[in-house]
Amino acid sequence: MISIIFSILSGVTIVLSRSVNGLLSKKMGAYQGTFYNYFTGFMTSLILMLVLMIVGVQHINISLDKTNLMMYLGGIIGVFNILILNIIVPRISPVILTLLCFIGQLISGMVIDAFVYQMFSVSKIFGCLIVIAGLVIYQLSEEKA
Template sequence: MGKIIMLVIVLLAGMGQGMQAAVNGTLGKRIGSIEGAFVSFFTGTVMLLVIMLIWGNGSLSTVWQVPKWNLIGGILGAIYVFIVILAVPKIGVTSAITAVIIGQLMMSVIIDHNGWFGNEAIHFTYKKMIGLVLLLAGLYFVFSDKH
């Protein structure tokens, strides 16, 4: 798959995360935050089961052979969904997603710089620092506009 097509797919996935935050925030207000996170993950699990049964070509049984730290992704995802469900009704979708994106980028530069989790080290530069500072300034303006 071409890099441009992959970039567009990832952009669409990001748009989906924005929708997910809004939908889950409303769900959490109606049924409870933890319950909303559970329902979100349960319906997502069912959908992934169907997709796996139709298109899966890996080996699910080998999950027991991977390093245990490879399994924390689901835990981190559940924590993310729960926190967004809590945050969206209080600070709005835009502020929540802006903060999420900045948090993702901050952790990403740390992971890249150190080459953690089997990734090639990509060093932190002053340009990246300026970009993060500008993003934090953007969060300030996005958040302060609502409050």
């Protein structure tokens, strides 16, 4: 149950973050907005890590020798994600952007499942197509209203 709640909260924070970053990029520009997003995120993470180390959390390991450097691609991809969103958020409505991002997440999740985890199934494709069709129908009904 806690995983479901945290997943929903994650979705909420993604939309809020995207909206706040879009406003920031409108005022400052996409590149500066991306920089400040990651700078403040880095400072917040650093402060949180230091507080946790002072409190005595034992499982914080900041050495790079036991880590596959490919795992840090998430940060690089994240920078491009924020940059792309900072460019397009001012140009598209939040609902449409959320729908398009969700479709992109569905498709990329299926590709990762298939090629990384070898968990390909036709039912996943049909499920994804049904969700995409529902999102398109929703969008078309909104445009008519």
